[in-house]
Amino acid sequence: MRSLRRRLPKSVFARCVAVASALLFGALPLLAQPSTTFAKAPPLPDLSGKVVLITGSTDGLGRDVARRIAAAGAQVLITGRSAPRGDSLVQEITRSGKGSARFYQADLASLAEVRRLADAVLRDHKRLDILINNAGIGLVFDSTRKFSAEGYELHFAVNYLAHYLLTKRLLPLIVASAPSRIINVSSGSQTPLDFDDLMMSKGYNGGRGYAQSKLAQVLMTIDMAPDLERQGVRTYSLHPATTMATTMARALNVTPRSTIAEGVESVVNAITTNEPTGTFFNQLKPWKANAQAYDAAARERLRTMSEQLIAPRQ
Numbered sequence: 001m002r003s004l005r006r007r008l009p010k011s012v013f014a015r016c017v018a019v020a021s022a023l024l025f026g027a028l029p030l031l032a033q034p035s036t037t038f039a040k041a042p043p044l045p046d047l048s049g050k051v052v053l054i055t056g057s058t059d060g061l062g063r064d065v066a067r068r069i070a071a072a073g074a075q076v077l078i079t080g081r082s083a084p085r086g087d088s089l090v091q092e093i094t095r096s097g098k099g100s101a102r103f104y105q106a107d108l109a110s111l112a113e114v115r116r117l118a119d120a121v122l123r124d125h126k127r128l129d130i131l132i133n134n135a136g137i138g139l140v141f142d143s144t145r146k147f148s149a150e151g152y153e154l155h156f157a158v159n160y161l162a163h164y165l166l167t168k169r170l171l172p173l174i175v176a177s178a179p180s181r182i183i184n185v186s187s188g189s190q191t192p193l194d195f196d197d198l199m200m201s202k203g204y205n206g207g208r209g210y211a212q213s214k215l216a217q218v219l220m221t222i223d224m225a226p227d228l229e230r231q232g233v234r235t236y237s238l239h240p241a242t243t244m245a246t247t248m249a250r251a252l253n254v255t256p257r258s259t260i261a262e263g264v265e266s267v268v269n270a271i272t273t274n275e276p277t278g279t280f281f282n283q284l285k286p287w288k289a290n291a292q293a294y295d296a297a298a299r300e301r302l303r304t305m306s307e308q309l310i311a312p313r314q
């Protein structure tokens with residue numbers, strides 16, 4: 001490490017460290033107290049009659065979470081960009097004879113599509129018991145900044161802002177279905193948001209983009225928690241597991257450290273837990289997120305900026 005530091009220019013070395021830490025999805029801080037056993041969450045209750053929306057459920061963690069929740073009897077609303085993968089999961093769940101499923105195609109890199117998705121769900125369903133904001137991208141090796149349809153930095157747009165808008169738009173239905181839950185699949189990879197340059201026009205690197213968007217989800221969770229609690233809705237954020245063998249992790253060419261099944265337990269735990277609303281979990285354990293998450297002024301700033309960013313343009 002020291003010789004690498006000597007050989008590389010300071011800025012390049014800093015980038016390598018940021019990317020390596022993002023690669024481990026926060027493993028560096030979290031591995032300080034590693035969970036050596038594959039802990040199981042309490043079993044899901046019978047979810048017959050419940051409706052559960054899982055973003056990013058055409059692949060990876062979201063797909064296996066959808067399978068588990070459908071097996072408990074719920075109607076699962078599958079979302080993602082890939083219609084073939086979405087349709088195939090619906091068919092698989094239908095064939096299983098447990099629960100039911102319906103696919104909604106939407107690209108979360110467009111706020112117009114997020115609105116269309118939310119409106120379709122509000123039109124088609126009389127209840128929404130659990131919203132799981134799971135869809136995510138992690139272009140941590142990509143040094144080229146990418147943008148959403150509205151011109152926002154892509155990690156921020158897909159991982160955080162789309163879910164902020166989706167949650168707000170679906171809130172009347174979630175509240176009407178109380179007691180209900182909103183679960184935000186974040187990560188242990190968290191970097192404080194730079195509010196003076198939220199779109200990362202200076203010194204972009206993909207690892208930081210990913211880590212900022214993941215921390216934004218935690219800020220949102222803690223920020224919304226008190227109001228939601230008054231309306232009978234609990235909300236949690238979580239690090240599912242470190243480098244699970246999913247498409248996202250495979251694209252980074254790293255050796256998986258966890259199975260997807262381990263991540264599923266983390267989400268199931270958030271569905272069943274009685275920990276105080278707003279809690280951030282490292283897998284099954286309540287955990288301390290990055291300090292910025294506990295800064296009320298930062299949370300208010302993110303909320304204000306988010307409202308401006310989701311406002312439809314004239």
Ligand SMILES: NC(=O)c1ccc[n+]([C@@H]2O[C@H](COP(=O)([O-])OP(=O)(O)OC[C@H]3O[C@@H](n4cnc5c(N)ncnc54)[C@H](OP(=O)(O)O)[C@@H]3O)[C@@H](O)[C@H]2O)c1
Nearest residue numbers: 056058059060061080081082108135136243244246247248
């Ligand atoms: N893998 C890990 O080790 C790890 C660790 C910590 C946290 N996480 C978090 O866990 C969550 C799931 O990750 P994963 O590893 O399961 O990833 P994955 O296998 O790549 O799956 C990502 C899911 O998100 C959807 N998605 C991506 N971009 C989208 C877009 N623009 N619009 C709509 N849907 C989109 C994908 O669907 P389509 O392809 O159909 O669009 C897919 O269903 C993410 O939030 C990630 O940050 C993962």
